[in-house]
Each structure stands twice: as C-alpha cells, then as structure tokens.
Amino acid sequence: MSCSPLPLLHGPALYTGRRLLAALLGSVCFVAPAGAAAPYVVQSNGTVADTSHELVWDRCSLGQSGSNCATGAALTYSLPNAKTEVTTRNSARYLGYTDWRLPSQTELQYLVVMGIAPMIDQEAFPGTVADHYKTLSGSTNPYAELVVNFGSGGFYYRDTGQPHYVRLVRSGQPFASSGSTPVVSAVGLGSTSGTGTTLNATSSAAGTGYWLVVPSGSSAPSARQVVDGVTYGTVSTVFGGSAPMGATTATPFGITGLVTDTAYDAYFVAVDAALNASAVSGPLSFTPTRANQTLSFGTAPSMVFGGATGTVTATSASPNSGNPLSYSVPSTTSVCSVNANSGVVMALAAGTCTVAANQAGDSNYNPATPVTQDILIGKASQSITFNTAPSMMYGGATATVGATGGASGMAVSFSSQTPSVCTVSGSTVAAVAAGTCMVAANQEGDSNYNPATPVTQDILIAKASQSITFNTAPSVMYGGATATVGATGGASGLAVSFSSQTPSVCTVSGSTVTAVAAGTCTVAADQAGNANYSDAPQVTRAITVATAPITTASGSAPGGGAVTASFTGGSAGCGYQTTGFNPVSSVPGAPPAGVAFPQGVFAFVTNAQCAGNTLDITIKYPQALPADAKYYKFGPEAGNPTPHWYVLSGAVITSTGSTSEVRFSITDNGVGDSDPRVGVIADPGGPGVLTTTTTAVPTLGEWSLMLLMGLMGLMALLGISGIRARRML
Structure with a gap:
C-alpha cells in the first residue's frame, strides 16, 4: 500500500488530526516527515540510549541477539502475545532490567529516519525489518492498534490479532510529582570477585531498584539518569540494571560485566509502584580484583x-x-x-x-x-592358545605340542598334568601309557603384562597295535599224527590262542591240530589287548590236511588172479602216486634172454614225501613161482646209467602152496630207484623165470598151473624126484 504525505501536518504533536482521519478512513497510513537522527548511544549491554527523549531501546528486534543483532531472526507477535513476551522478559531481567514495555506510537515514530531503507538508524539498530512494528497506541476500537512501518515511515491501524515485529523500550515515564518518596537504607556493596559484585539495599516501599555503574570519579547522576541507565553529560555508563525489591527487606542486586583492576562508582535509586523515586544513593566506590579459579x-x-x-x-x-x-x-x-x-x-x-x-x-x-x-x-591380560593336539600312540614316536602366547613375548612352557600317562620335556611329549595325556601351558608376565591364565590340552594316547605272525604251517595228514601250530604275538606279551575255523576238517586244542577229514584246515590266531595294546587283528592260516598215503596197491596180474603190493618204512606222507600190474612189454627195454615174466611187472612211482626213505615192499601173487625165479629190475644202476634189466639184489621170493611172495627194499635215489628226484621213488620190476628153450613159454592160466602142480605132487609121491620147498637166491 502506498502512502502520500500530508505536507501541512508536521511533528508528532500534529498527528491527532491524522488519527481522526484514520478513524474515518480505516486502514489509511500516513508518512512521518523526515527528521535529523537522534543522538543515539550504543551501550555494551545490548541497549541503545536515546538521550534526546530519555529512552532506552532494545538494540535488536525480538528474536534477534548478539553482536549487531546477527544471531537469530526477528519474530512477529500478535498484541496479546507481545504483552506476554514483555512480562516473561522482565521476569528474566532481560538485558539487566525489569521495566521493559512496548513503545507508544509517538516513541516508535522518533526512530523513523526518512530517505533511507529501512527508515531507521541502521548503525544503532541493525537488522531492523522494513515492515510493521507494534505500539501500545490504539483507537477507540478495542480490536485495532497502531503500527509503525520502517519500510514506508508511516503508521497504520491494524487488527490487534495480526502478528507484527516488536522492539522494546524502557524509561521515559515521568516520576510522580506528589506523594511520599521511598527511603533507601542499608545501601552497600557485598563481595567483589572478578567481573562482578553485589549491591545490597533496603527500601521503605516495594517497587523497583535501579543501579548505575560509572567510572570512578565521574559526576553524580540524577535519579532520572540512574533509572534510565543512559549516558549523561560526558559520563559514559558502564552498566545499569533493575530488579524488583520488597519493602523493608534487604535486596541483593547482582552487577556483572565489570573489568578487574578498574575503579568504579555505583549509584542506586528505588522507585515505588506510584513512580515515586528515592534520593540517589552513592557513590559506592569499588575496584574488582581478579577472581581465583579452582x-x-x-x-x-x-x-x-x-x-x-x-x-x-x-x-x-x-x-x-x-x-x-x-x-x-x-x-x-x-x-x-x-x-x-x-x-x-x-x-x-x-x-x-x-x-x-x-x-x-x-x-x-x-x-x-x-x-x-x-x-x-x-597390566594387560594375555592368553594362550594351543595348536592342534598331536596324534600319539603308546609305544610310538614322541610328539610336539605348540601354543601361541600373549603379547608379552614371554616363552610358553609346557608340563604334564598326568605323569602316569605322559611326560613333557620342553615341547616334546612322550607316552608312558595309553590314555588321556593332559598338558598344561603357562606364560609368565612382565612389567606390562600379567601372567597368562594356564590352559590345558588333552592328548589322546591311543593303544598300540599288535600283530600275530604264524610259524610255518605243519604237515597234517588225515589219519596221521596230530600237529602243532605256533605263532608270534604282539608286544603286549599276552598269549596267542588258536581255534579252528573249519571244524569239519580239523579241531584245535591249545596249539594241537587234529585232522578230522582231508581238506583245508583254517586255524585262527587271536591275541587279546591290555591297557596299552589293542587286540591284535585275527589272522588265519590255511593248513592242507592231506589224505592218508597209499601204501598198498592191488590189481590183476598178467598171470591171472588178484595181486597186491604194499610197503612199509615210508615217512608219514610217503605213498604210492601211481601203480600198475602190467605186462613186461610195458617196459621200454626188451626182457633178458631166456627169462620170462609170467606175472608181468609191477611199476610204481611214489609221491614226493619219501625223501630219504627206504621202502620195504611186499608183493603177493596168487600163484606159486618157480624155485629159480628171480626179481628183475629195469633201470639204471651204479656204474651203468643206461636203463637196463638186472637182478635186484636182496629180493626174496617165497612160495607157499599156491601163492608166492616177493619182498625187497628200495631207498630213495638208491639201488632200484629209477627216479632221480629226491623224495620220489620209481620201480618197474617183476619176478623172472628161466625158460628151457629160447622159445617163449606161454603163460599158463590159473587152472593150468594148478594141474601142473598136481602132477608134480604126484611125481613126488612116486619118488620120481625131490623138490626142494624153498630156494634161496
């Protein structure tokens, strides 16, 4: 809204006409004429003294603070809220005083300086907003108030509920012209320390106490100057303030902001509620000294x-x-x-x-x-951490334990907590027995570290293993003698026990093996463990149970009838491997001239179990042999390695009735053994008889021989000839 000045009206005293006009026109503003800036004194306590009008202003708009009002921002208030804020600040002795108020329109208009923006002395009142500021002046309308605008320099009527900026003022109220004035007594200074002191005073009437501090030796102020707290004459005030005080009661007033080692004079005035002022008390001279710090x-x-x-x-x-x-x-x-x-x-x-x-x-x-x-x-704590526990076995190698100690760098030492199970030397662990070996680790402290808390580690010392080794397997023959098994056990020293795993072939009692049948006899060996040794793994040994050796052969002789050939004298396993009652033609060499083999030949080969044996062989024929019969053998002999026929020395032929028997002995690799292998005896041979002619005598059958023998017996009875019953070769 623009405002036009009324040139015929000048000065605050002439504003009445404008107010009347404003009442008629409503929200009409008028511009104050430009005037010279008032003599303002900016004081150290944040106030500005208007020496021309005996007013003390807040240098900042409410909401601002600090040097040059640079802290915060100006705030707006409705009229009721502005009055409440004044009361709050007075209660808090805002800037040292308790008598702040809202200015009148006239007082606020004193601050307008035309021709600049905002229209106010900006050095004295920095941060002023070029907008409406509240006053206590109003109209007959209780809902209207006058505001001064520092953007245009004019004043306006506004609704009291509208928010506007606020600048507080104090002083300017005249003292009462009549009535009794308060009497001040007991005025004095309390303790002075550092930048502050205490002024004590008692008034005969309740009201407000005002003090003013000026440099020592300054001219005394008037009561008005003490209350206003402004510079007077050539005297610059140092500090002033006010506070409520009761009647007849000593009231302390704190004075701060002083400079040590500087001399001051303090003055005091009491003003009662009727604005009656006491006489000025003072000067109270003092010099603040430096305060102590604790x-x-x-x-x-x-x-x-x-x-x-x-x-x-x-x-x-x-x-x-x-x-x-x-x-x-x-x-x-x-x-x-x-x-x-x-x-x-x-x-x-x-x-x-x-x-x-x-x-x-x-x-x-x-x-x-x-x-x-x-x-x-x-001292710092330190700890020990074991490395992974080593694997150990009783009777095995030693092991090494390790651990990481604390930051002291002191060595970690080890000891055995179970000496019956293990010993420790340095970091080497040796097993004494199987079980749990507990190793303790310790680390000493030093000037900066406490000893580490001992820790332990369990090392499992396993039982040692043991094994069984069988001795050479014995020879076992079904029907033969028992045999003994043996084995070497492990280091526990406990006995090795044996058992049969094939009870249908063999039984075992203790270490004695008895054949039950021919076949494979499996013998198991076991050895129990003890505290330090585990059970030995079971081992087995397969033992071949041989069949009983064949020492008797039977068959049909070429001469007819059943014939048997048996021997004695062989070792336990010695027996026939092959036998045969064969015609003489089965022999590679031709028979000797003039010799016939009516019973053919008996050929045999023994098994390899006859090493060094001498076999006594008996052959039984179902026919009698001639008295001149001899036992011939085919094969090499000493002095003649070429196989040939020869009479076996020592062979005995005996005929009894209608049977005959041949007995002879053959030693392995001796006379009569045709097989050079050790333990194997081969002996093709048979009884040979002389023939009368070179013509081969046919072999007689069994009945022919019986008839022949009958005839010969008859001839003997007749005495034709005597026959010797036995002939020794």
Missing part, C-alpha cells in the same frame, strides 16, 4: 596397558571465565601421554600415570592452581 578432577578412568584410551575431565569452579583448560603429564611420560585439549590419555606402559590440569588466567581471573590425578594403568 579446578577439580572427576573420577579417574580405568585403564589397562594395550587397551582403550581413557579420558580425564577436570572441572573449573569458575566456568564463566571462559578460560580454557589444558592437560599435561608432568612426570610420568614413560607411562602415559595426554592430549592437551581433549584430556584423552594413552597408556604407554603399566604403572601410575599422573595427569595435571591447568587453567590459564586473564584480565579477570588468576591462573588456576594446577591439580593432578593419578591413573592406575593396569
């Missing part, structure tokens, strides 16, 4: 060498001094270090770490007396 440490951190860092915290009893704290390690630099600013402590070794806290002084505070705190840096 430090104290909090709880010392718990620390361990090699562990996390710790933090020390020192607290100043004068935190408002703003002086920084610093930390140092004055005497235990080999144990710890500390960050001078953060107080973070790092352990360098186990032991006592002494940290000192310091706080520098300034113009208002003396340096704090250094304080120290001892921190016990404990």
